[in-house]
Amino acid sequence: MEFDLSLILLALPIVFVLGWMASRFDVRQLRMENRQAPKAYFKGLNFLLNEQQDQAIDAFIEAVQSDPDTTELHFALGNLFRRRGEYxxxxxxxxxxxxxxxxxxxxxxxxxxxxxxxxxxxxxxxRAEEALLKLEGTRFEGSARLALLANYERSRDWEHAAQIAHKLESGGQGSFKGRLSHYLCEQAASCMASDDLPQAQVYLTQAMHIASDAPRPRIDLARLQIRQGRPAQAYETLTQALVTAPAAIALLAPLLVESSLACDQGPGALERLKAVYEETPSLDVLDAIVALEAASGAPSATAREWYAHHLESEPSLVAAAKWIAGEKLEHEQFHPQVQRALDQAVKPLTRYRCAACGFEAKQHFWQCPGCQTWDSYPARRVEEL
Known part of the structure; x- marks a missing residue:
């Protein structure tokens, strides 16, 4: 067949025109897509800034559908779902x-x-633990370990929590001695609940070694020693706690009364508590002083004198209610009703309050049941804060 050069020359302009039209169509389509995707993205961002999360989610879903390969939009959408509780x-x-x-x-x-x-x-x-453990050695390692620590604390897995706390401390993320001490005390409490008192003592001794100035190990050890029938050792443990953790005197005062009376050390304990009270007046210390004086045979009027003395320095409704309980009123027939009203009024004032979240409880907690923060409960009652 004879090669016809004229056909090629005629075909070249046609091919050029078709190529130009195809390129114009691709560019127009690309521009349209680029306009649509940012529009949906910025619309979602605007909704998010205006705290309109429902509309923001719809806009981000639209953006993801138009460009499924956009990882940032997926992360934004996932975070929005989590914040809304749609886990x-x-x-x-x-x-x-x-x-x-x-x-x-x-x-x-x-x-x-x-x-x-x-x-x-x-x-x-x-599942969270499994995912977090796979982040070891990554840039998320630090935050993953903190999340693991909270996870183990939440599930009361104290041994694994201690391992993570050691890793965090060795990684330079602060001191975890206080928490490690609490973990050992929690394990000791479990041993005491199952009557394994020797192992409980081992845990508490380790806890005192890790955090020598922490009040909890000595308070728990004193409880253990009282349970073992060793009040003299408990009294000695508590007198040491008065030196190492003076701020916790209100927590250990009741135990000091119990152990001192059991080992005939009441007068010595009374003098110690009086000295502490003169420096820092406290309702719990005051109650301990009244209890020791009553045990020594002091008249009931002595207790009222102590509460009256407390009222001179502290405007306390709790102390006033206790003082009036022993007083003879002019209209004595109304005394029970007045006393019930006062006792009801002072109940909220005798609670403990978490300094982190404000959660209030009748008893003192080393870890807040509300926010899970350690050592957030002051040793003083609500009225004294």
Missing amino acids: ERAVRVHQHLLSRADLSQDDRYRARHALAQDYLKAGLLD
């Missing part, structure tokens, strides 16, 4: 990210960290 949807978003083969290694770690947070918020502690 199942947040999990699906982050699991979808992890299933993508084109995801960078750093984004993979980021998605795993976000997934662990989803599990934690949803209360799926086992």
Whole structure:
């Protein structure tokens, strides 16, 4: 067949025109897509800034649908779901990210960290632990360890919590001696509940060695010694606590009364408590003084004198209620009703209050039941704060 050059010359302009039209169509489509995706993204961002989370989620879903490869939008959407409490949807978003083969290694770690947070918020502690352990050696290691620590504390797994606390301390993220001491005390409490008193003493001795100025190990050890029938040792333990942890005197005062009376050390304990009270007046110390004086045979009027003395320096409704309980009123027939009203009024004042979240309780807690913060309860009652 004879080669016809004229056909080629005629075809070249046609090919050029078709190529130009195709390129114009691709550019126009690309520009349209680029305009649509940012528009949905910025619309969602605007809703988010105006705290309109429902509309923000809808806008981000629209943006993700128009560009499924946008990882940042997936992270934003997952975080929004978690903040709204829609943990199942947040999990699906982050699991979808992890299933993508084109995801960078750093984004993979980021998605795993976000997934662990989803599990934690949803209360799926086992799955959260599994996800957090896989972040060792990554840039999320520090925050993952802190989350693991909170996870183990929440599930009362004190041994694993201690391991993580040691890692955090060796990694330069602060001192965890106080927490480690609490973990040992919690293990000692479990041993005491199961009547394994020797092992409980081992834990408490270790706790005192780790945090020598912490009040809890000595207070718990004194309780253990009283239970073992060794009040003299308990009294000695508590007198040491008066020196190492003077701020906790209000907590150990009742135990000091019990142990001192059991080992005939009442007068010595009374003098110690009086000296402490003169420096720092406290309702619990005052009650301990009244109890020791009553045990020594002092008349009941002595107690009222102490409460009256307290009222001279501290405007205390609790002390006033206790003082008036022993007084003879002019209209004595109304005394029971007045006393019941006063006792009801002072109940909220005798509680302990968490300094971190404000949670109030009748008893003192070393770890707040509300916010899980350690040592957030002052040793003083609400009225004394």
